[in-house]
Amino acid sequence: MSELITVSTVNKEVYKQLRQQIRTGKIRPGSKITIREIAARFGVSTMPVREAIRRLQAEGFLSVETRSVTVNKLSLDEVNQLFVIRQRLESLAIEWSLQNLDDNHVEEIKELEEILEEMDNKEISYNDWQRLNRTFHLTMYKLADSPSLQQLIENVWDKVTPYMFIYSSTINSFEEGQKQHYLMLDYLIKKDEEALTDLLVEHLEDTYKAIQKGLEESNK
Known part of the structure; x- marks a missing residue:
């Protein structure tokens, strides 16, 4: 099943879909993800993925280090x-x-x-x-x-x-x-x-x- 995004508001849609996959546990707490992996999954460039990751980091869903992005896991x-x-x-x-x-x-x-x-x-x-x-x-x-x-x-x-x-x-x-x-x-x-x-x-x-x-x- 394709997850490619074809709508014009790519930034918003990447953020929305990535947030939804984290929120519903499709991408599980504690998982490590890469910008290229998410870009390939949605069929977009890395730029909207970076923007989505910044927003999700600010909301407390992700932790970002130099070379890795981790879905936050609660105790x-x-x-x-x-x-x-x-x-x-x-x-x-x-x-x-x-x-x-x-x-x-x-x-x-x-x-x-x-x-x-x-x-x-x-x-x-x-x-x-x-x-x-x-x-x-x-x-x-x-x-x-x-x-x-x-x-x-x-x-x-x-x-x-x-x-x-x-x-x-x-x-x-x-x-x-x-x-x-x-x-x-x-x-x-x-x-x-x-x-x-x-x-x-x-x-x-x-x-x-x-x-x-x-x-x-x-x-x-």
Whole structure:
């Protein structure tokens, strides 16, 4: 399957695709990459790749030395810290979302229901399930009507997403996660902040435990 880029905005597209491959674990944490390798993969010159690498280094995804580029790998403690941060930020998003939620948000609730229906597909791939999982959560948090909070949440998600793709993608975790998603939506509609927040914390703890187990086994 060709990954060649033919669009005119080459710099942006190289950055977008490289970031996506790192974020989804296609290029795994700890991997070393070369500018020529990425340029060949996307069918572009080295110039847009260098620009993409500079941006990704500034965002904390890559470490650049004289002759090597490494995808940053988080320690288990760092992953744990990010999940604690997610709990705090996303709990605040729930609080603000429920303050705003009213009868004018019928379309938003419908969108959440449609996302979950798509996730129910028994043939869904790991990548598509994780993509929709992210969409479900971020769509719910948009009800908070705070672009600043939304951006903070997305930034933290981006740091842990590779580990979610690599270590928490199992059928069992999908089934349990989906049960929790339906409960979240039910609590959201009922505006039950305490129940929704408690379930969110449980949901994040389950995800972290799956990642913790995977990281510990990979380090043996």
